[in-house]
Amino acid sequence: MANYIPSVGMEVHAELATHSKMFCRCPVAFGGEPNTRVCPICLGLPGTLPVPNHAAVEMVLKTALALNCTIAMHSIFHRKNYFYPDLPKGYQVSQYGETNPLGYDGYLEIPRPDGSTKRIRIRRVHLEEDTGKLMHLPNGGSGVDYNRAGTPLMEIVTEFPPDIENPDEAKEYLSQLRQILIYLGVCDGKMEEGSLRCEPNISVRLEGAAKYGTKSELKNLNSFKSVQLGVAFEVRRQVAVLEGGGEVVQETRGWNEQKESSYLMRVKEAENDYRYFPDPDLAPMKFEEAEIEKLRSELPELPLSKSLRYQNVLGLSAYDAGVLIADLEWSQFFEEAIGLGGEPKIICNWMTGDFAKMLNEHGVHTRDSKIKPAHLVDLAKLVSSGAINGKMAKDILAKAFETGDLPSDIAKALGVSQITGEHEIRAFVIKVLEENVEIVNKFKAGNVGVKGFLVGQIMKQSGGRANPALVQQLLGVELDKP
Numbered sequence: 001m002a003n004y005i006p007s008v009g010m011e012v013h014a015e016l017a018t019h020s021k022m023f024c025r026c027p028v029a030f031g032g033e034p035n036t037r038v039c040p041i042c043l044g045l046p047g048t049l050p051v052p053n054h055a056a057v058e059m060v061l062k063t064a065l066a067l068n069c070t071i072a073m074h075s076i077f078h079r080k081n082y083f084y085p086d087l088p089k090g091y092q093v094s095q096y097g098e099t100n101p102l103g104y105d106g107y108l109e110i111p112r113p114d115g116s117t118k119r120i121r122i123r124r125v126h127l128e129e130d131t132g133k134l135m136h137l138p139n140g141g142s143g144v145d146y147n148r149a150g151t152p153l154m155e156i157v158t159e160f161p162p163d164i165e166n167p168d169e170a171k172e173y174l175s176q177l178r179q180i181l182i183y184l185g186v187c188d189g190k191m192e193e194g195s196l197r198c199e200p201n202i203s204v205r206l207e208g209a210a211k212y213g214t215k216s217e218l219k220n221l222n223s224f225k226s227v228q229l230g231v232a233f234e235v236r237r238q239v240a241v242l243e244g245g246g247e248v249v250q251e252t253r254g255w256n257e258q259k260e261s262s263y264l265m266r267v268k269e270a271e272n273d274y275r276y277f278p279d280p281d282l283a284p285m286k287f288e289e290a291e292i293e294k295l296r297s298e299l300p301e302l303p304l305s306k307s308l309r310y311q312n313v314l315g316l317s318a319y320d321a322g323v324l325i326a327d328l329e330w331s332q333f334f335e336e337a338i339g340l341g342g343e344p345k346i347i348c349n350w351m352t353g354d355f356a357k358m359l360n361e362h363g364v365h366t367r368d369s370k371i372k373p374a375h376l377v378d379l380a381k382l383v384s385s386g387a388i389n390g391k392m393a394k395d396i397l398a399k400a401f402e403t404g405d406l407p408s409d410i411a412k413a414l415g416v417s418q419i420t421g422e423h424e425i426r427a428f429v430i431k432v433l434e435e436n437v438e439i440v441n442k443f444k445a446g447n448v449g450v451k452g453f454l455v456g457q458i459m460k461q462s463g464g465r466a467n468p469a470l471v472q473q474l475l476g477v478e479l480d481k482p
């Protein structure tokens, strides 16, 4: 079979995490009784005048800066005219295609499996408003819920010809983008609630062909997995069509998550004419250089550079770095602990191990936990100085999780300290060997696997306080005796 090269363009819509809607004061929230968060402005009643939400404009500018875009110092809103019941005004306020979107000509870097990065160019980042939602009523018929209508919506579109060439890159692009939006605090990134929506367009062409293939657009993808599976499915489907002598048709397809296949929604016969024109109710936006530079200076360190710093400077594995940066607060906790003198790898192990487990089991959020970065640093010092062993450290951390006391104070109060005296440990060893003659005989007969059982018994004898390395060593000496 001939070799086909896929090309994937990505159109992502992100609902902005503002308190109120784009042009009115209605609150923004997910769900709720239909049509309870509406007013004459977002319903488009005659005689109302929209007032742009400055916070939304700032969020788009921040995103555009984080995506290395050029900022349009002059920008305007357009009306995109079409009729659909979920659109109360009969038009959507948006920013027309190539005419000064807030940000343009940017890029986002995605990591490659070999540790290098690939640049995915971004064509534009613009601001618009969301539509309402049509819903099927239980007793038949349809209704429309305008709660979402007028929610600030940001659209991020990749450059053509597309830089994304396979399903993994599509997923990685979306994953990086989502993390950036969360780090910037501009979108909660909840794909399952629709606050982050992704519509890839996919085409294939023969290797070496100059002309790009006809593309299909995929909708209803509400997880990273769906994006990856959906793109892979479309690539296979189009290659099969071409190999069968057919022609790929420009169409919009939906993704069926259960069947893991796409289905035809509609064939695009011609570009819709939306009769875009500048919105006469909305004044042009103008920005000052100083204002943009201030926003730029406020950008946080972005996820990918943070991950690379954790790997290259702090010596963590790509996996560990990935786990730590997945959540901004989690990575801040980690960095605070490092700032207090914690060993990166050791702090990472405590965080991703016992601490994460406790938070999970108790359903506690990092910021509400009584364990602060100083607790983990204190605990790690107790272990590395030999004052307590790993088992004791786990118990002390569990206590600290309940009380908020410092591990060193807990250790002092409990009078626990690691037993490191050879004499004392040897006594435990000999006692356990005397009580387990049969096991010892098994060991001497060649069943070395029973050694672990003996170690466990000795640790138990010591109340978990014996230094495990010494136990191993002294047990070995005793077992080697004839």
Ligand SMILES: [Zn+2]
Residues within 6 Å of the ligand: 021, 024, 025, 026, 037, 038, 039, 040, 041, 042, 043, 150
């Ligand atoms: Zn409203």
